[in-house]
Amino acid sequence: MRRIERRMALAAVDDNGRYLDMLRQGSEELELLAKDLLINVTSFFRDPKAFELALGHLATTGANMLIQDMTREMSVDLLERAHIGRLGCVQGLQPYVVPFSFAYYRKFIYSFSTVGKKIEWMRANPLVCVEADEIVSRHEWQTVVIFGRYQELPDTPEFHRTRAVAHDLLAKTAMWWEPGYVKTLHKGEERRLEPIYFRISINEISGHQGLPAA
Numbered sequence: 001m002r003r004i005e006r007r008m009a010l011a012a013v014d015d016n017g018r019y020l021d022m023l024r025q026g027s028e029e030l031e032l033l034a035k036d037l038l039i040n041v042t043s044f045f046r047d048p049k050a051f052e053l054a055l056g057h058l059a060t061t062g063a064n065m066l067i068q069d070m071t072r073e074m075s076v077d078l079l080e081r082a083h084i085g086r087l088g089c090v091q092g093l094q095p096y097v098v099p100f101s102f103a104y105y106r107k108f109i110y111s112f113s114t115v116g117k118k119i120e121w122m123r124a125n126p127l128v129c130v131e132a133d134e135i136v137s138r139h140e141w142q143t144v145v146i147f148g149r150y151q152e153l154p155d156t157p158e159f160h161r162t163r164a165v166a167h168d169l170l171a172k173t174a175m176w177w178e179p180g181y182v183k184t185l186h187k188g189e190e191r192r193l194e195p196i197y198f199r200i201s202i203n204e205i206s207g208h209q210g211l212p213a214a
Contacts, residue, residue, distance in 0.1 A: 017064030070207030079104035085132035103169035
């Protein structure tokens, strides 16, 4: 690993973890290290796998963070704090992911939108995925992933109370109707604004967090 140590010295980096971060960012240093490794006169260093081995060495000896599972309680706590996430749905073999605002309450994710691609796709296939996170830095973050089922809350007497719950929860956040209920141009034409309340029942929830290494 002398060539790696040489490159670290030239880059004025004395920490393996920081150097690995530099390489992962796709900086010029990545290309320089690759050149240093691949010009060796032995067949071992001409093998591209040598570069993978070098990165593996850095990852195992100089990691600046630890990734671990979150408990369900920790995951729920994050959902109660977060108000913006990513919603994934599928049509056929094509996935579709969009940002959306939401509120968590009693095993449901409540949200609001207008008729568009995501609503049409979820009506056709109600199985969806939700991701929410809190990111402090590259080495300190939490992320939660949910697998669930879409349920529309139509403006009917049967769903009046549930729609009221959804509205009251979402209204706790300023400008809660954005981006779901704003003027939208699609292919040069203004999209019709038809308000849709919906919720996602949580079938499965998991979370992971990154912590700075001690």
